Amino acid sequence: MTDAGAPTQVGIGEEETGTKRFRAKRDAILAAAAEAINEQSAKGMTFADVARRVGLNTTSVTYYFKRKEDLAAAAFEHTLDLLLAMLDDAAAEASPQARVRRFLALNMARLARVQRGEERAMAVLSDLRASEEPNRTRLLNRWREVFRRTRALWGPAASRAHTDLFGARAHVLLENIFWLPAWLDRYEPDQFDRVEARLMDVFAGGIAQPDARWSPAPIDLAHAETEPGRAAFLLAATRLINELGYRGASVQRIAAELNVTKGSFYHHLDAKDDLVIACYRRSFDTISDAQRLADAAGGSHWQRLSSTIATLLDVQFAERAPLLRTTALSGLPADVRSAMVDRSNRIARRFAGTMMDGIAEGSMRAVDALIAAQALMALQNAAFDMRKWAAAMPRDRAIGVYASTILFGMFDDRAID
Template sequence: MTSPAAPARLAEAETSVRYRAKRDLILDAAARVINQRGLRGLTFVSVAEAVEMNTTSITYYFKRKELLAAAALERSIQHLTRKIDTAGQEPDPERRVARLLRLALDQNAEERLGTCPPLARLSDMRSLDEPLRSELFASYMTAFRKVVDFFDAPAGAAARELNWARTHVLLDTIHWSRVWLQKYSVGDYDRVHTRMMELFRHGYAPSGSRWSPLPLTVPASDTETEEVNRETYLRAATVTINERGYRGASVERIAGALNVSKGSFYHHLDGKDGLVVDCFERSYDRISRTQRNAMALEGSWLDRLASAIAALTDVQFEAGFPLLRITALMALPRDLRQPILERSDRISQRFAGMMIDGISEGSIRPVDPLITAHCLISSLNSAFDFRVWADHRADRATAVRLYSSALANGMIDR
C-alpha cells in the first residue's frame, strides 16, 4: 500500500528538480553577461531576457544582483576545484600540470562549440562588496593551495614560496588563455597544449643560462608634479581598478584615494569609461617604451627580454604606479574595447619578435613565440596581485627573479 506521504514527496522532488534546472539556466545567462560585459553589465533585466522570465521571477532565485553574481563566480570556482582535484590524482608534477591544462582547454573548447554552458570569468571577483568578496577569495585560495601541492620540491620555506609563484603564474596563465584562445581554432588546441607544456616544462631560457637583466627604468609619466592633475588621477585609478575591478572602482573611491571631491574628478576627466581607456593607453605607452628601450640595450636577446620583464614586474610589485590589469578591459563597451585589444596584440607581437630574434641567435630556447608572449603578458598583469608575496622576499630583485623563473626556467624541477 502506497504511503499517503509518497505523492507529496514525489511532488516536492519534482519541484526541487525544476527549481535547480531553472536556477542553472539563470546562472548560465549570468555567466554569459559577466564574460561579455563584466559585472558592470550584469542586471536582472539582461538575465531575465536571456531566460525568458520577468525580473520578479529572477528575484525568487536571487534576491539581489550581487548574490546572483557571487553564485555565478562560486560555480566557476567549484568547477576549477574539481579540475584541480582530478589533475591532482596524476603521479607527478608534470602530468598534474598537463592534465589541468588539458581540462581547461577542453572546457574552453566545449564552451565555444556550445556543448556546455559557460563559466563566469573569475577576474571580476574583486568588484564584489564584502562579505561576498572575501568568501569567494577564500574559496579560490583553497583551490590555489591544492595546486601549490602539485609541485614536488625539497622541504623548506624557500621551495614552498617558489611553488606559490609557480602556481600563481600557472593559474593566471590558464585564466587569461580564455581570451587569446579566441584567435585559434578549436582544432588547434592539441598543438596549443603541446606548446604551452613545452614552456611550462622547460621555460624559454636555455638550460644553464643566467637570469641577467640589465638596469632598465619603466617610464612613469611625462610630467612629475605634486599637484592633483590628470596624471595623478591615472595613477590612483589604475591602483584602484587593479584592486577593486572596474565596478568596484567608483568615482568616489578614486577621488577619495587622492583626498579630493567627486567634483574634482569631473573637472579633470569626462567620465569613468574614458578614464579606463586613458589608463590603458598610459600602461601600454609605458610597456611599449620599456620594450623599445630593452631592444636598444647591448647583450643577448635573452638579456634584453629579461631586462624588460624584470623592469615591468618590478613596477607591478612596487605598486605605486602599476600597469593596469587587462581584465578591466571586459567592462568597457565593445567599441572602446577593440582598439585596446589591438594594441595589446601589438605588445604581444613585439615580445614574440624579441623571442624570434633570440631563437635565431641561440640565446632563447625554441618555443612558440606568440603563445609564450601571451603567457608573459598574463604573468605581468597578474604580478600586481602577488605584490604581498614579493614584499616578504629579502629584496625586490630576488622576488622578481623567483617570480619570472616560472616562465623563464619552467615550473618542473628536474
C-alpha cells in the same frame, strides 16, 4: 497565476522531477549571469539582462536569487567550484608535471566545449574582491583554497624558498588559465590540442636555453609628467581598479583616495570610461617603452627579453605606478574593449618577435613564440596581485623567482639554487 520561471507545488511522485527542473533553471540563470559578468562586469550585470538571456521575466530570476549581488556571488562560486573540481582531478596524477598537464588539459577541454556551444563560459573572477559582505569573505576564502590546491600540485615544499617558488608558479598557472579565452579564439578548434601541447611545453621547459644565465639589466623608465595632476588620478585609479575591478572602483573612491572632490576628477577626465582608457594607454606605453629601450640597449635577444620582463615586474611589485590589469576589460564598451585587446596583441607580437630572433641566434628554446608571448602577457599582468608576496623577500629575488615560472619553466629550481 503561477510565475512561468518558478517551480509549482508538486506531489511526492513528482518531487524528483521538480527538483531537477529547479536545478536546471537555476543552472541556466547562473550560466547567463556568467555571460553577462564577462561582458559587463558583476556591477554592470542586471536582472533584466540575465532574464533576457534565458527567456524569462525579471520576476522569475528574483525567485531564485533575491539580490543581484547574490546572483553574482553564486556565479563566482560556480567558477570556484569548477576550478576546485579540476584541481582535485589533477591532484590524482603521480608527478607535478603530470598534475599541471592534467589541469591545463581539463581547462582546454572545457574551453573547447564552450567554443562548440555545449557549455557556457565560467564567470571571470575580476570583480570578486568588490563583492559585498558576507559574500566577499566567503568567496575570498574559497579563492584562497583554489590557490592552495594549485600550489599543492607541486607537492610538499621542502623549504620556505620552495613555498615561495610554488606560490609563484601557482599564481602564474592560474593567471594563464584565466587569460586563455582572451587569445584562444584566434585558433581553429582543431588546433586546440596543438595549442595545449605548445603551452605545456613553455610551462615545462621555459623559454630560455638550459644554460642561460639570469642577469637582467635595469631599464630606466622615468619620464617627466606633462600633467602631474592627471597622472596622479591615473595611478590612483589603476591601483583601485586592479584591486576592486572596473565597477568596484567608483569615481568617488578614486577621488577620496587622492583627497579631492569629484569635480576635480572631471576637470582632468570627461568620464570614467575615459579614465580606464587613459590608464590602459599609460600601462601599454610603459610596456612598449620597456621593450623599445631594451632593444636600443642591444645585447642578445635573451638579454633584451629578460631585462624587459624584470623591469616590468619591478614596476608591478613597487606599486608606485603599476600596470592596469585586464580586470577592467569586462566593464568597458565592446568597441573600446576590442581596441584595448588589439593594443595588447601588438605588444604580445613584439615579445614573440624578440623570441623568434632569440631562437634564431640560439639564446632561446625553439618554443611557439606566439603562444609563449601570451604566457608572458599573463605573467606581467598578474604580478600586481603578488606585491605582498614580493615584499617578503629582497626585490631582486622576488623578480627572479616570479620570472622563472615562464622563462625557465615551472619545474626548474635554479631560481632558488
